[in-house]
Amino acid sequence: MNHSLVIADNLSYKINESKLFSSLSFQLNKGECLHIKGSNGSGKSTLIRIILGITNPSKGEIKTNIDEGICYLGHKNALKSYLSVEDNIMLMGLLKHEKLKKYLETLSLKKFLDIKVANLSYGQQKKLALLRIFMGNSNLIILDEPFVGLDLENQNILSAFLNNELIKEKGIIFTSHIDCDINAKTLKID
Amino acid sequence: MKLLSLELLKLKKKTRSWLGPILVFWLIMIAYPLTIEVSSESMEIGFFSVLWISILLSMMFATEDIFTEDYNDGSLEQTLINETSFAYQVGAKVLIHWLLIGIPISILSFIFSLGTTGDMVLSFLILPFAIMSSYIFLNLFVLGNALSLNKGSVLGAIITLPLTLPILIVLGKSITAIQLDINYLGFIFLLLGSLSIIIVSVPLIVSYIIRAHLE
Numbered sequence: 001m002n003h004s005l006v007i008a009d010n011l012s013y014k015i016n017e018s019k020l021f022s023s024l025s026f027q028l029n030k031g032e033c034l035h036i037k038g039s040n041g042s043g044k045s046t047l048i049r050i051i052l053g054i055t056n057p058s059k060g061e062i063k064t065n066i067d068e069g070i071c072y073l074g075h076k077n078a079l080k081s082y083l084s085v086e087d088n089i090m091l092m093g094l095l096k097h098e099k100l101k102k103y104l105e106t107l108s109l110k111k112f113l114d115i116k117v118a119n120l121s122y123g124q125q126k127k128l129a130l131l132r133i134f135m136g137n138s139n140l141i142i143l144d145e146p147f148v149g150l151d152l153e154n155q156n157i158l159s160a161f162l163n164n165e166l167i168k169e170k171g172i173i174f175t176s177h178i179d180c181d182i183n184a185k186t187l188k189i190d
Numbered sequence: 191m192k193l194l195s196l197e198l199l200k201l202k203k204k205t206r207s208w209l210g211p212i213l214v215f216w217l218i219m220i221a222y223p224l225t226i227e228v229s230s231e232s233m234e235i236g237f238f239s240v241l242w243i244s245i246l247l248s249m250m251f252a253t254e255d256i257f258t259e260d261y262n263d264g265s266l267e268q269t270l271i272n273e274t275s276f277a278y279q280v281g282a283k284v285l286i287h288w289l290l291i292g293i294p295i296s297i298l299s300f301i302f303s304l305g306t307t308g309d310m311v312l313s314f315l316i317l318p319f320a321i322m323s324s325y326i327f328l329n330l331f332v333l334g335n336a337l338s339l340n341k342g343s344v345l346g347a348i349i350t351l352p353l354t355l356p357i358l359i360v361l362g363k364s365i366t367a368i369q370l371d372i373n374y375l376g377f378i379f380l381l382l383g384s385l386s387i388i389i390v391s392v393p394l395i396v397s398y399i400i401r402a403h404l405e
Contacts (some may be wrong), residue, residue, distance in 0.1 A: 052271050055405050069273050076264025083203055091196055133270075 003029045005140050005171035006051060011060035013046055020046055021189045024060070030139070033162065033172040033184035039148045042189050044175040045075065045148050047069060051173060064140065072134030074144040077129035081118035085109060085128055089115055094135050106157060122149045134161060141165060143174040155180060193279060197286040211252040215295050218244040219302045222233065237306045238316075238365045241299055242358055249313045249327035251303050252291045253335050253341045257400065261339055266404060277400070279392035285333060292324035315368050319361060322381040327355055329392040336396040339403045357384070 005028050012022040019041035026113075028034050031161065036044045049055040050062060065072060079088050089095050104110040107127040118124060126149040133141060141162070147155050159181045162172055174184075201208055205368055222240045260266045269279055297321040305312035334350030335343055364377035 052267075052269060055269055067348075070271050072268070072271055074264055074267060076262075076267070078257075078264040078268045080200060080203075080263065083200070085200060087203065090199065093192075093196075144202075 004063075005030060006065075006173070007063045008051070008140065009061045009063075010058045011047070011050065011062060012101065013043060013050065014058045015057075021187060022059075024187075026187055028140075028171045028173060030169040030171055031166050033166055033174070033182055034187055035182070035184040036175045036187050036189065038175075038189040045144055048074070048107075048142055048173065048175065049143060062170060066138060066140045069131050069136075069138050071138040071141045072143070073129055073133055073146060077125050078132075079117045079125055079129055082116065084114055084116055085120070086113045088128060089131065092132050094131060097135045100131075100137055102129055107131070107134075107154065123151060123154070126150055127154060129131065130158065139170050141170060141172045143172070143176075145175055145177070147178040148174050184189075193274065194284045194286060197282050198290070200288055201286055207252070207255070208287075210250040211291050212259065212294050212298070215248040215298060218247070219298070223306070231315055234307055237303070239362070241302065241316075241320075244342040244363045245295060245299065245324050245356055246327050246358070248291070248295055249324055250331050250347050252287055253328060253331040253346075255382070256287065256332055257339055257381065257385060258333055258335075258343070261403075266400060270401065270404060275397075280396045280400075281389070284328055284393065286323050288328050292321070292328055294321035294323055315374070318378055319364055319381065320384050322378075323357060323361055326385050326388055327354060329388045330354055330357075333392050333396055333399075336399040336403075342400050350352040357381070374382065 006026075007028075008024060008026050011024040013020045014022075024047070026034065031099070036047060038044050041057065046055060050057050051064070052070060053064075067190070080091065083091070094100055097173070101110075104113075107130070109124070109127055109131075112120060112124065117128065120128070133143065133146075146158060150158065155178070162174075162182050165172060172182075174182075218240065222237070226232055226236070257266065260269065270276055270280070296317060300313050300317050303316045303343050304310060307313060330350050330353050331347065333353075334346030334348075336346075337349055338344075338346035360377055360380055364381075367374035367377060
């Protein structure tokens with residue numbers, strides 16, 4: 001368990017009586033990335049919620065070994081549309097983060113600080129939500145379809161960031177239907 | 191403190207959510223004298239019943255989308271995986287709603303009571319009852335909203351309303367006790383006891399219910 005961030009043992013999940021997935025076992029070590037692949041409705045997001053501890057598996061066990069929380073971004077961006085970009089960054093607790101300025105520039109968000117999130121495009125909202133990941137301190141990053149809504153340039157920025165985090169011995173689990181340049185092992189659930 | 195200030199930021203910027211319930215309360219209290227014969231004695235007869243029901247309705251409106259928004263935008267999931275206790279975060283949310291909505295309504299209760307009865311002592315005694323009842327009602331409606339998280343707030347209100355009836359009865363009895371100049375402190379302690387139980391238990395129950403919803 002020392003080098004393992006996540007150990008899943010014989011996980012199964014069923015809705016009513018229909019099985020979504022069964023007997024799923026995997027291990028994620030430090031510095032490793034796991035790309036969960038599967039068709040729509042195969043249970044990728046459910047598996048992620050099980051790893052996060054939001055959903056309980058029908059059978060099996062999951063163990064996580066993390067320092068502080070989990071850096072997570074799901075389908076929903078967890079942004080307040082009636083607040084400005086700056087207020088949302090404050091809600092994320094990142095307003096005084098040393099790397100904030102750098103990432104605001106990298107993601108071209110600096111000029112939108114006073115703009116309400118409701119007035120941003122989906123891609124811009126996604127970039128804002130990704131600040132949570134870019135500036136998180138956790139040794140485990142979990143992303144559910146992180147590339148959706150991003151243009152190619154920002155997809156590359158995200159891929160480069162994630163590859164860099166792997167060098168720092170962090171663990172990454174993500175789902176994506178979009179091809180990306182991340183050095184990851186694949187877990188297929190169908 | 192940080193959690194409270196962030197909750198305050200969210201609610202403060204959402205004017206409709208905190209000003210709406212206060213306006214509803216204000217409008218009912220303004221409308222009340224217009225619907226009856228304008229003589230101070232007849233106004234006083236039903237004033238306190240209208241006051242408690244207005245507080246009840248305002249608190250119901252105050253909690254209308256207390257969790258729905260967080261549920262829809264994914265914030266609840268982020269809250270759940272946060273290291274801070276979820277029950278504590280629910281408690282903070284309720285406290286901020288009470289500070290921004292419950293307290294102004296309690297102060298308005300004092301003003302309207304003074305305007306209607308002209309009795310400073312009676313109006314001043316109303317204040318602790320209004321403060322405590324608003325917090326109790328708020329907690330109860332939060333519970334209802336958690337139960338009907340993705341089914342609409344009306345269902346939550348219907349589930350919760352029977353729970354508020356004992357509080358309304360105590361409030362009615364306490365006004366009678368104050369007016370007859372008999373011991374009303376027992377009622378204050380009764381509400382205080384209920385509030386202390388509710389303050390602890392509701393965030394715990396609500397956090398459990400929301401976890402179940404998200405699962």
